[in-house]
Amino acid sequence: MNPISLEAMAASVPDGALIAMPPDNSLPSVALAKALVRRGARGLRLLGVPVSGFATDVLIGAGCVVEVQTSAVSLGEAGFAPRFSAALKAGTITVRDATCPAIHTMLQAAEKGVPFMPLRGVIGSDILAHRPDWRVMQNPFTDEADQVLLLPALSPDIAVFHAVMADAEGNVWVGRRRECATIAHAAQRALVTVERVVEGNLLEDERLAPGTISGTYIEAVAIAERGAQPVALLDEYGVDAAYVANYARMAKTEAGFAEWCAEHVFGALRAAAE
């Protein structure tokens, strides 16, 4: 599989797509999120697996997003996600609150190709009261009273994440962050940015194979060095806390966010064109 360019990858994402993304501790593709802002994507529906972070806030701030389904949105130590909070208050996005294991379970149902899966807990939470698509039923395997939550399978249009490397066969390596495998399995398409492409076949290496997602699930790979930054990538690089703190400060206002975008999303492009 030949890598495509980051901008070509962003161009292949249609407006209105349901995009599943892992959060800041779990290999988000910040590079592709920024490329989607540059291409002026609109109407995106984001799924946080199981929560959302930096990349989601940037996409919301740039007006690319109409809906967020997630269990939380946060910038971690840098605090609340400012553009998410502002868009929620302004009513420009729909927020569908969930709880972490419910999102995993809906994706696992899609992985298995079954229409729904049960989950314990949640009954009595107001999350359930605001999810008409979720159901509660009596456990059919007991005569005792036992209410159980049923969750519908959820198959995102596109899984987006940042892996450490891809190989010539289109396999990608994510180490122990196996939630990326779950979203790749559950989604219709998986678009993966990587630090580098290596020769050979990752699945031939017994030690790398368990952290590898088979190319069966991967539609396209694009090279984006330091593509998870400012968040960490396994043992490759750490979080740039000062960068996130600066973002959190500037993105408090719409004007500050626009200024941040001009420098950090469009700036690199301008520099490259010069």
Added chain:
Amino acid sequence: MSVQPEERLAVALARLILDPAAPPARHIAVGAASPIPAAACWLVKKQGHAVRLSLLHKRSGNPFTEGSRELFDLTGQGRIDLFFLGGGQIDGQANLNLVGTGEWPGTGVRFPGSFGSAFMYFMTPRTILFREEHSPRVLVKQVDMISAPGVSPPGVFRRGTAQALVTGKCVFTFDPSSARFTLASLMPGESEASVRAATGFDFDVAAGIAEAPEPDKSTLALLRGAVCDEMMETYPEFCARVFGRKAAA
């Protein structure tokens, strides 16, 4: 160095973890952005108690190899004995609100969201609630919306409830049969009256409440030494601020 408030809170949490009246804590999980609960767990472990710790956000040597669903799968099976939860609002029935104030989904102040609370609170045999800020805006009579309920009716599977609520002012224990908190001990300088003034819900008071004993020298040495060593990677700023330990350049 005098005793830091965070150290006192970690010691109060460690005491609750080791409470002989509570179900055993063989495997404890700690969620994101929880330096004080993490310090309490490391303290218990470094004191020599046989406990397995799974820290969700540990970067090197993270215990979960099946992605972030593994914590919930473990908990669903009953393999996690103790978890910590907080909330933007906590009410007198131990209901937690991590969503926001006003109307759904947080038209007043929006909090980050419920995370795994709507599952973990049911499926863990005991939960220790922790919130440093003890004020009427956090400890409310009734939460604006429920991320996770404090108690559940019969017919809803539930392994446990809150064991206690620890704040910057005091420790409350929780009785699920009455769905009420009881003031159990006080942080230095606090009284029943000062706690009442800062709490939006009504609570009971244990007989003979007193200030919790100050952490002794060996406990403080452990916190500032071996516990801090373990926490440096995940919580460098906390370690610098509370334990006075600067990261190597």
